[in-house]
Amino acid sequence: MKWVRDGVVLLVALVLQSTVLHRIEIAGARPDLLVAYVVYIAWMRGPVVGTIVGFGVGLIQDLDASVPLGLNALAKSIVGFLVAKAGFRVHRANAGVRFAFFFVAMLVHDLIYYAVATDGDLATFGKQMVLTAVPSALYTGVVVVILLGIAEAFSRRPLLADEV
Numbered sequence: 113m114k115w116v117r118d119g120v121v122l123l124v125a126l127v128l129q130s131t132v133l134h135r136i137e138i139a140g141a142r143p144d145l146l147v148a149y150v151v152y153i154a155w156m157r158g159p160v161v162g163t164i165v166g167f168g169v170g171l172i173q174d175l176d177a178s179v180p181l182g183l184n185a186l187a188k189s190i191v192g193f194l195v196a197k198a199g200f201r202v203h204r205a206n207a208g209v210r211f212a213f214f215f216v217a218m219l220v221h222d223l224i225y226y227a228v229a230t231d232g233d234l235a236t237f238g239k240q241m242v243l244t245a246v247p248s249a250l251y252t253g254v255v256v257v258i259l260l261g262i263a264e265a266f267s268r269r270p271l272l273a274d275e276v
């Protein structure tokens with residue numbers, strides 16, 4: 113049953129990412145629900161599943177991108193692995209911890225992505241990180257914490273439960 117729910121969440125994230133989120137862009141920054149999905153899965157299912165899901169989601173995203181095939185897959189699979197390893201024993205129910213994990217995961221994703229996409233041009237890389245990556249990471253962190261709060265209010269149980 114978990115996999116069905118996770119599949120539905122992925123489908124909703126893909127649809128929202130490709131249709132709605134460009135409309136709520138603020139100064140060039142928009143939330144990345146696909147990275148957030150990878151973080152959620154990795155946090156709840158572990159490093160192997162997080163890496164595999166990150167690769168799959170990234171590859172799907174690469175099919176619609178103008179960057180080298182596999183760049184999103186690489187970035188998201190690394191993020192999936194790192195989040196699962198770093199977040200194994202943290203207080204996941206805390207909104208501040210959630211925000212921090214989603215924020216840092218977005219920064220790591222964008223660090224990998226822009227390092228390759230800018231072809232080693234440090235000026236362009238720095239500009240992308242400051243003007244796009246940091247605002248997008250902040251925006252994603254805030255949006256995801258709010259969405260998790262709303263979803264948990266309706267489901268009446270935590271979606272990111274702490275280890276028992």
